Amino acid sequence: MLDKTYDPKEIEARRYPEWESSGAFKAHPESARPGYCIVIPPPNVTGSLHMGHALDNTLQDILIRWRRMKGDDVLWQPGTDHAGIATQMVVVRNLEAEGMGLAVEGAKDDGNRKLLNREQFLEKVWEWKAYSGGTITGQLRRLGASCDWSRERFTMDEGLSKAVLKVFVELYRQGLIYKDNRLVNWDPKMLTAISDLEVESREVKGNLWYFRYPIEGSDEHIVVATTRPETMLGDTGVAVHPDDPKWKHLIGKHAVLPLVGRRIPIVGDEYSDPEKGSGAVKITPAHDFNDFEVGRRHKLEAISIFDKFAHLTDAVPEKYRGLERFTARKLIVADMEAAGLLEKIEPHAHSVPYGDRGGVPLEPFLTEQWYADAKKLAEKPIAAARDGRVTFVPERGRDDFFRWMENIQPWCVSRQLWWGHQIPAWYGPDRKVFVALSEEDAKAEARKHYGKDVTLERDPDVLDTWFSSALWPFSTLGWPDQTAALAKYYPTNTLVTGWDILFFWVARMMMMGMHFMADVPFRTVYLHGLVTDEKGQKMSKSKGNAMDPLELIDKYGADALRFTMASLAANNAGRLRLSPARVEGSRNFATKFWNATRFAEMNGAALPRDFDPATVKLNVNKWMLGELARANQAVDRALSDFRLNEAAAALYEFVWGIVCDWYVELTKPIVQGPDGVEKDETRAVTAYVLRETAKLLHPVMPFITEEIWDKTGHRAEHGALIGQPWPKAPATDEAADGEMGWLVRLISDIRSARSELNVPAGAKLKLMVVGGDATTKLRLKTHEAAIERLARVEGIEAASAAPKGALQIVVGEATYALPVGDVIDLKAESARLAKEIKKLADEIAKIDAKLGNANFMARAPEDVVEEQRDRRRQAEQTRQRLVVALQSLGG
């Protein structure tokens, strides 16, 4: 027997370990069943579950549980990501709180902190990982995620590291990874290069400073405008447009860089826009991406004036050396003003690149880094997306993918961090590089090259986190070993992730998958929006609007949160606004289903062993089975099309709107009435429908359905619900559907009329039927008890005409009168009837206009015309009966 109330907390804590330990989540690569595989977007190993995870993983689990029940051999491959920068940041912050720091070369230190070297630091990170690394996976379990934990991987575990090395070395040998010295986005706080993708532009209200640079050998000045005065110390030229009448006469001359005294050429270059600033632009090749290009075109020197901390170097006049960049800015503006060379300052809003992790403005910085030839690697993925080997849901994801892939820049894969996969490159005494799988191999190569043993120095850099994530769909399956899992599950079926990492991750998995596996990493990319708060604001801890999924689970249960997430997951939504009220509604839905089952149990609903839905006789039961079939099909269709919100909506409407509101109510007189075949059949159908419904609900609400499955005895017979086969839709019956549609309509209309006329809810009225045909009479007889109960009437009898002072409704070919004596307000009833008549007349007029339109008749398809005629017939019939009813009131 089910408990009076549903207690998610207790049930969830019990059910999950049971599933896991029973092996229900396990994949069976050795089985002959078709495989279905999803690889989890690996969360940061030291992170904790946020709403985005809750959404993403709920959607995956729904698909996984559904396919599992459909009979596939499913693998939901779990694991975590080492998340280089993010994790390093967290650990450094923790260390700082404990009075420790990193022994970073060149950093200022007051000597009060204990400085850790690389080895010591890595030890701390691994400690931190061991301490907090289980948090996120534990939280995924609370959500109900049915991952095969026995196959859990970590991007820095031995196997995956081996894969990373192999990929790096092979790409290097194929010329697809190389070193280059060019400008990168440099994070002066994290002290590392980052990729273009990790740059976020922020609108900043700054100034445009106009400086006058004296022209050599003349009294003239050229005016340049800049948002970054401090970079002038690195200027090696000024560019003007070749056709600019204002400045072109200066081309070929030189300016004298103030404060520095350097002689810098004035060049003509179309990059310079006469409309912008002063029309002349100062060129700082070492600190601006555009200037770098201009500098290259005109062979201007690139002078680095910043070190890795963005402090001024010895390349600038002594006065400024060592200054922090923004301090330098103030001083330089002041000095220029003092020199009379500051023409004006204009307020100017512009966007400044920030590091998405460090949160400080980035510096374009000239350094040597490792790059992957993204352009080349993108070719096959583009082709695969074009010919449909990989599809996107929604489709427009494909366009975004193309836009990015077709304009892709070299991918800077090296990071100046300690936490991550150290690049397998060693340098000889002359800086010659040896890339190899191991130090031994590198040494061997070096020996061959130098003809003797030399000391090699390993490249200190690590790889971009996304480098190892890019291998995830095959590295987790065992690659480079040719495992059974790899053979069976690659390509994986569905990748479920947010739009935000389409480029970071999805695109790169495509590159690596196509290159190393010669096939797409997944057949379908299912992209969902971002969860935001009710106002559409991105959730963040700093804004204080973050909702904690675990709190919601505690309060409403994991099933409620899951159901809400599924409801939110409309394909086209960019943002998915979540409010606690919605989760509460889902919790209520869970409770509703629980109570329906409890009710059935209390009334002895049980499923005979040999129950066959095809043998059902009663129309109410046939109809119920038909509704079940429709719900089943709706859920299947919705899940196949990745419309998870529609699946959730269909389930909600079916369980609450059909099963609870109608079926259970209509059959109460039967199941609570005298014993007999009708009672037996109805109890059996009730049990059957609830059992099948539990299956349909299971992918979305696994906990409550498993509990119900067990408590109602199915588990003892068939085993756990998680492993049950997906239901087959029973047959539908048109005649039964017609009859029940009529019944629902009749009851609803009576209720509605009663309520509108303010008939006291407790008043039991007689129902008099005027003009009912044989079918109707039979139906009334069949459903007498249900009608009496739900419409609150007492006695149903035929009459030749409606009695005076009766409330009247028309359903089908008959009029139903409820004599209310002097209780009725004749005026109100007249008004109600008149309103109904008017509504119908309007509808009829509209249809007549259509049917009278020659173009409509000529061009509309036959079934549409027929449908309109049908609607008109019914409306007219009802209208006429209502007119009679109105007349009988004497109104």
Place this chain on the structure above:
RNA sequence: GGGCGCGUAGCUCAGCGGGAGAGCACACCCUUCACACGGGUGGGGUCGUAGGUUCAAUCCCUACCGCGCCCACCA
């Protein structure tokens, strides 16, 4: 600057060319023996604006207005 998405009931949103929907909120009624995390009934919408395509437009097209996101090197 380019690209994309969104403007439908008070709020949050479904709606995939032929009768405007849900949840929440609101109003009235109901301590009916599964459920007040409940039951019944109801009010509320020029489907952003203006054009166009079509027999027919909330749905397709164009422009505009208002939001949001992504990308981009604009001094």
